[in-house]
Amino acid sequence: MANYLRKCIWVALVASSLFIISQFWLMRTYEDYEILFEDIKVPVILWWTPFTGNQGRLENCGQVKCYFTQNRNFVSHNLLSTILFYGSSIEFEDLPLPRRGSIDWGLLHEESPRNIPTLTSETALSLFNHSATFSRFSDVPLTLVDLDSEEDLIGTKYFVSLEKKNRLIREKQLAPFLYIQSNCETASMRDLYIKELMQYISIDSYGACLNNKKLPESLKRDHVSSLKDSEFLSLTSQYKFTLAFENAVCDDYITEKLWRPLMVGSVPVYYGSPSFKDWLPNKNSAVSVRDFAGPKELANFLLLLATDESRYREYISHKISRNLNERITNPRLRNALRNRDKSVPNEFGNYVQSFECLVCQRSFDNANSYIVNKEHYNCPLPVNPLTNTVDRSNFWVDEFIVGRCKAKLLAQLVLRNISIDRESFHQQLLTFNPERDC
Ligand SMILES: *[C@@H]1O[C@H](CO)[C@@H](O)[C@H](O)[C@H]1NC(C)=O
Numbered sequence: 001m002a003n004y005l006r007k008c009i010w011v012a013l014v015a016s017s018l019f020i021i022s023q024f025w026l027m028r029t030y031e032d033y034e035i036l037f038e039d040i041k042v043p044v045i046l047w048w049t050p051f052t053g054n055q056g057r058l059e060n061c062g063q064v065k066c067y068f069t070q071n072r073n074f075v076s077h078n079l080l081s082t083i084l085f086y087g088s089s090i091e092f093e094d095l096p097l098p099r100r101g102s103i104d105w106g107l108l109h110e111e112s113p114r115n116i117p118t119l120t121s122e123t124a125l126s127l128f129n130h131s132a133t134f135s136r137f138s139d140v141p142l143t144l145v146d147l148d149s150e151e152d153l154i155g156t157k158y159f160v161s162l163e164k165k166n167r168l169i170r171e172k173q174l175a176p177f178l179y180i181q182s183n184c185e186t187a188s189m190r191d192l193y194i195k196e197l198m199q200y201i202s203i204d205s206y207g208a209c210l211n212n213k214k215l216p217e218s219l220k221r222d223h224v225s226s227l228k229d230s231e232f233l234s235l236t237s238q239y240k241f242t243l244a245f246e247n248a249v250c251d252d253y254i255t256e257k258l259w260r261p262l263m264v265g266s267v268p269v270y271y272g273s274p275s276f277k278d279w280l281p282n283k284n285s286a287v288s289v290r291d292f293a294g295p296k297e298l299a300n301f302l303l304l305l306a307t308d309e310s311r312y313r314e315y316i317s318h319k320i321s322r323n324l325n326e327r328i329t330n331p332r333l334r335n336a337l338r339n340r341d342k343s344v345p346n347e348f349g350n351y352v353q354s355f356e357c358l359v360c361q362r363s364f365d366n367a368n369s370y371i372v373n374k375e376h377y378n379c380p381l382p383v384n385p386l387t388n389t390v391d392r393s394n395f396w397v398d399e400f401i402v403g404r405c406k407a408k409l410l411a412q413l414v415l416r417n418i419s420i421d422r423e424s425f426h427q428q429l430l431t432f433n434p435e436r437d438c
């Protein structure tokens with residue numbers, strides 16, 4: 001009994017002291033917030049989706065200054081100018097509605113629409129005024145965010161000679177083709193294509209998808225997700241070719257799947273952005289899956305290329321050209337890499353900062369014609385890569401179509417200037433007939 005009492009007293013003591021501490025803490029943050037709120041005399045830019053740390057920050061952007069915060073209390077600040085969203089975290093039933101007419105919205109998203117199919121609808125895009133996306137046409141393009149430098153493309157740190165690759169095939173029984181993927185149910189239906197390709201050519205598949213080879217002990221799963229992991233780069237470098245299939249097909253959505261093999265001199269066999277050749281080091285630096293009628297035709301070509309040494313060397317000229325200046329001949333890529341501000345590391349965070357400053361600077365001009373459109377985020381309804389037609393057995397097609405419904409509902413809410421809770425959002429969504437209405 002005494003034991004029990006002692007326990008009770010302890011619990012009461014701990015609870016009351018926690019309560020007192022929390023009250024102090026609340027008071028403090030409330031005070032800070034009050035002071036700040038009143039003191040802010042510059043445009044306020046609010047991250048609606050928590051993104052860049054809790055502290056509010058005054059930032060200089062060239063000649064002007066803005067206050068950046070993710071404290072939603074600022075939604076009522078009279079100097080609020082723009083609300084920013086990170087694509088993957090947007091919840092369409094949790095938006096700052098009603099939207100005041102003078103408040104801009106900005107969209108940041110380097111990813112494919114995997115986490116937010118609604119963005120594939122132009123109706124949804126046009127709610128935003130400013131964009132930083134994978135598209136070269138967005139306001140702050142993130143197209144090359146995964147590619148650090150020219151040196152990464154032309155450097156030979158990881159490069160394995162053709163002679164050695166041939167030896168690895170002969171002596172270590174490596175296949176000429178590498179595939180590593182752990183996300184198997186994708187909008188692009190890549191596994192469907194690769195499965196058929198496997199009937200014609202020999203592919204080492206280390207990942208969870210279509211697995212036929214054990215990942216080396218030294219290469220734990222987490223290595224595979226990192227672009228610059230040296231073990232992963234070394235593994236890739238041993239292969240003549242790497243199957244580089246994106247999880248979704250969007251214009252300019254190009255990821256490390258393309259850059260990694262290019263960086264080590266394994267020839268990418270690429271499926272993804274239809275215009276990806278615009279960013280290759282040279283005319284022949286990758287094989288485009290789209291150039292072939294199907295897996296069989298592609299396989300025939302690859303089998304020839306794998307054994308035609310002089311032709312294969314053309315595909316790795318960014319590694320072996322004697323003249324260093326001729327290793328990258330594509331002016332678009334060369335200029336994009338050379339014209340980068342070298343004082344700012346090529347890190348995602350720095351792109352975020354550029355976007356924040358663009359939005360800040362725009363909040364000082366009086367233009368009212370900034371509207372995001374399809375060019376900034378162009379991901380058509382997914383097709384089956386074997387037939388090039390929309391395939392209803394692909395559940396992503398439905399995801400995209402329901403996404404369109406959400407976009408439509410959302411646009412109506414914004415237009416009618418009404419706010420809505422989660423439950424009503426979903427109820428109203430049910431009144432749409434996706435086939436007919438979206
Ligand atoms: C921002 O986008 C909204 C919705 O499309 C539009 O009504 C508004 O005029 C735009 N604002 C500016 C400053 O372009």
Ligand SMILES: *[C@@H]1O[C@H](CO)[C@@H](O)[C@H](O)[C@H]1NC(C)=O
Binds near residue numbers: 098099
């Ligand atoms: C939208 O609603 C808000 C809050 O209910 C109101 O202050 C604002 O005037 C409305 N705007 C329009 C254009 O109706």
